[in-house]
Amino acid sequence: MSDNKNGSSMVYPMLLADAVAWARKNSLWPMPYGTSCCGIELMSTLSSTYDLARFGAEVVRFSPRQCDLLLVAGTITTKMSPVLRTIYDQMLEPKWVIAMGACSSSGGIFDTYSVLQGIDEIMPVDVYVPGCPPIPEGLIYSILYLQKIIDGKIPRNNIGRRITHEEAMQAMSFRQEKDILD
Amino acid sequence: MANFLSKQEAFNEMLKGHYALGMIESGSEKRQLEFDALNEPILWSHNGADLMTLLKGFRGHPNYKLDYLTDLTAYVHDVHHSFVVVYQIYSPSTHVRLRLKLLIREGEVVPSVTSLFASADWNEREVYDMFGIVFGNHPDLRRIMMDERFVGHPLRKDYDIKQRMPFPDNIMISMDRCPTNERGEFLPCENKESNSAPRESLFDVYNPSVLLNLGPSHPAMHGTLRVMCRINGETIEDAKCEPGYLHRAIEKLGETNTYHQWFVYTDRLNYCSALNNNIAYAMAVENLLGLTLPERAVWIRMMCMELSRIIDHLICVAINALDMGAMTIFWHLYRWREEAYTMIEGMCGMRLTTTYARIGGLSYDLYEGFHKDLAHFCDGMLRALDDMEVMLTRNRIWIDRTKGVGKLSAKQALALSATGPVLRASGVDIDLRRDRPYYFYEDVDFDVVIASNGDVFDRYLVRTEEMRQSVRLLRQFQARIKPGPIWVDNPQVRIPEKIDVYTKMEVLIHHFKIFMEGIDVPPGEAYTAVEGPNGELGFYIISRGGPKAWRLRIKSPSFMHYQLTEKTLAGERIPDAISILGSVNIVAGELDR
Incomplete structure (x- = not known):
């Protein structure tokens, strides 16, 4: 951007990539994947009091092909995980993932036979939001943080680490203590 | 209260006259009668055929028509060897409860009661899924929570x-009946969409049976619900619902965590009204322990229950309208839900997952200025409801979309074990707050709201009026609440004050013991039900002593309502299916547990 702020300079020299990133970060289209409690807080964030539209991310689309941000809000069970993985695969590049809440980040308090221990076992995640559920301010902060990642101000940590389908299957299976030691 | 207690007492006396007291041993030929911690009768039947006779007998009993199946579940009696199947039945006319039990060995086939109670269908499937108990003559014995390919029985x-x-x-999802082997046991269904509609014919536009899959990730499906419909044009000919996409093993966690630790899981059952679940669960454990709460704690708890009823109904009505395109509502x-959240945050520090109640008390007293906030909320809520009625109740589009849609007669509703607003919208006058009162509900004035048609519009009206009644109740509670203690005076369960924990050695040890070891609950069992926002929410706890439950069963209204939706969806249009699903208010956390 020009340092000259008197209005005389009307040309903003900018790389095309920067311009695209600027456009992308301010028009994120989230796909809300709200399965449980976090879905209700996601609704709070989208609704009148917190109003996610202030950050350009209010155009909620339920079709993965129209979205660039997958917002996983809630517990993902092993029964649900193939569905979530399919949805992730259907989204077009570039795409980002936010794991909202403890369950989607790590399984949370549900360390049980039917719950996937964090969606990062089956897909790369850009931002984790702690909380059970996170308060709307927390979710808004994560969107702002993601905007910095898109902008290039913060490096994206999962580049080059695409989880394959086989790895995803492996992650879901039960390992005995001795298997891990071997 | 005297009314329902005396009826239950008379019923118990009648049973005592017929059956001997004591617990049944396997192989015994006599029926045995027991009473639980709440003095509710438990009748042990000696085999499957006897159970059917008993169920039929009580169903058609001239004085007590016990023809409503509240719950059907099971528990492990002796590790590896035997199970007990539990049938919880209720009389809608006299409000008495009876629990029938059947002791079986592993591998024994239990007769299915679906011919007597249509609502037993999914419950039996769940018992089969979780315990591996096979029900003979069940129409469709598949797994329900876990995947078909799952091995083992988790509970x-x-x-x-x-x-x-x-x-x-x-x-x-298979739209057809499961095959059986030569011994009559059900085999897992093969992975095929349908037997009768070959794959290629699905692309034929004139094919009268096209399969349409809604969910588990679908804009109009709440949370994780999935419905597979066979459609002819716009009309649904046949529907299969698939729950279990949010099965988080909360019941199993109840067996591995202490009573205190399990509080956090109750929040995540019906996350739209977490306060109500906390309190219902606390009440269930207190019933087992035989505790009586001080007055102020009871008033605060009742306040929380009504507040959560309002916010639950709010979200149900708002989302139902949103699904049909009415975004303004x-x-x-x-906005008013946010106001309630702010109050709840002041009460316990969390907006959604509250964990407010404790066994024998509450975590905090009301904050300063709560009554002012509540009065403001009550006034604003009534105004918001008026606004909503202006926008919806006489709105031509809303009426066209909801009137006559998803009709459920009173008879159907009772047969399919509907509860709460869905049952009352069909014209059945049952409300546990009035019929089996708990806490001080018999001392306050409120009207039980009933409608007559049982369609989506009537459910909306019932919910709206219930919110007004809840506001009326909140105002009465506010007038009657007095300062006082919020904990029972029992050092065994009372959590010490933090200031004492930090300054006194004995209190520190006591605090450590309560949290690291847990409270010792005496052996016994109790079924405690409250009238939650969605209907009858029950906790059936079996304790064998110690700080952990032997079996912790949650009777959730959503489970029955989802089953009811499956059975009544045939004949409706696709857009109507969305409004019906919204109107019965299925909360996935409570449905799948």
């Missing part, structure tokens, strides 16, 4: 709680 005591199993793809009503 058995020998199943490791962390034993996960991966699945490569989503489960297929959602934005307008959500």
Whole structure:
């Protein structure tokens, strides 16, 4: 951007990539994947009091092909995980993932036979939001943080680490203590 | 209260006259009668045929028509060897409860009661899924919570709680009956979409049976619901619902965590009204312990229950309208939900997952200025409801979309074990707050709201009026609440004050013991039900002593309502299916547990 702020300079020299990133970060289209409690807080964030539209991310689309941000809000069970993985695969590049809440980040308090221990076992995640559920301010902060990642101000940590389908299957299976030691 | 207690007492006396007291041993030929911690009768039948005779007998009993199946579940009696199947039945006319039990050995086939109670269908499937108990003559005995390919039965005591199993793809739903082997046992269904509609014919536009899959990720499906419909044009000819996409093993966690630790899981059952679940669960454990709360704690708890009823109904009505395109209602009503959240945050520090109640008391007293906030909320809520009625109740589009849609007669509703607003919208006059009162509900004035048609419009009206009644109740509570203690005076369960924990050695040890070891609950069992926002929410706890429950069963209204939706969806249009699903208010956390 020009340092000259008197209005005389009307040309903003900018790389095309920067311009695209600027456009992308301010028009994120989230796909809300709200399965449980976090879905209700996601609704709070989208609704009148917190109003996610202030950050350009209010155009909620339920079709993965129209979205660039997958917002996983809630517990993902092993029964649900193939569905979530399919949805992730259907989204077009570039795409980002936010794991909202403890369950989607790590399984949370549900360390049980039917719950996937964090969606990062089956897909790369850009931002984790702690909380059970996170308060709307927390979710808004994560969107702002993601905007910095898109902008290039913060490096994206999962580049080059695409989880394959086989790895995803492996992650879901039960390992005995001795298997891990071997 | 005297009314329902005397009826239950008379019923118990009648049973005592017929059956001997004591617990049945396997192989015994006599029926045995027991009473639980709440003095509710438990009748042991000696075999499957006897159970059917008993159920038929009580169903058609001239004085007590026990023809409503509240719950059907099971528990492990003796690790590896035997199970007990539990049938919880209720009389809608006299409000008495009876629990029938059947002791079986592993591998024994139990007769299915679906011919007597239509609502037993999914419950029996759940028992089969979780315990591996086979029900003979069941119409469609498949797994319900877990995937078809899952191996093992998770609620058995020998199943490791962390034993996960991966699945490569989503489960297929078969629209047909499952095959059986030569011994009459049901085999797992093959993975095929339908037997009668070959794959290629699905692309034929004139094919009268096209399959349409809604969910589990679908804009109009709440949370994780999935419905597979066979449609002819716009009309649904046949529907299969698939729950279990949010099965988080909360019941199994109840067996591995102490009573205190399990509080956090109650929040995540019906997350739209977490306060109500906390209190219902606390009440269930207190009933087992035989505690009586001080007055102020009871008033605060009742306040919380009514407040959560309002916010639950708010979200149900708002989302139902949102699904049909009425966005304004959602934005307008959500503001009042946020007001309630702010109050709840002041009470316990959390907006959604509250964990407010404790066994024998409450975590905090009301904050300063609560009554002012509540008065403001009550006034604003009534105004918001008026606004909503202006926008919806006489709105031509709303009426056209909801009137006569998803009709459910009173008879159907009772047969399918509907509860709460859905049952009352069909014209059945049952409300546990009035019929089996708990806390001080018999001392306050409120009207039980009933409608007559049982369609989506009537459910909306019932919910709206119930919110007004809840506001009326909140104002009465506010007038009657007095300062006082919020904990029972019992050092065994009372959590010490933090200031004492930090300054006194004995209190510190006591605090450590309560949290590290847990409260010792005496052996026994109790079924405690409250009238939750969605209907009858019950906790059936079996204790064998010690700080952990032997079996912790949650009777959730959503489970029955989802089953009811499956059975009544045939004949409706696709857009109507969305409004019906919204109107019965299925909360996935409570449905799948």
